[in-house]
Amino acid sequence: MGARMKGLNIMHIGFIVLGVVLIIIAAFEFIEVRKMVHRLQTEGGPETSSFIGYALWSAVVVAIFLVFAGIGVIALSL
16 A cells, blocks of 8 residues: 555556646746837837737646646646
């Protein structure tokens, strides 16, 4: 029984690591969106695509989803 419990603990640690990685990816996504918005405000011109706002918004939605997925994976592993 001791070996079985040890395997469960390693699995829980794996899920916690997965959750943290998802949250880190989401943070990176938020940072990149913020940098792109700043770049558009300073360097954007008439040649900038009008669809960039939709692309940035969808990136924010994906980042929010990743945060919730990371928190959910961590919560379910505890």
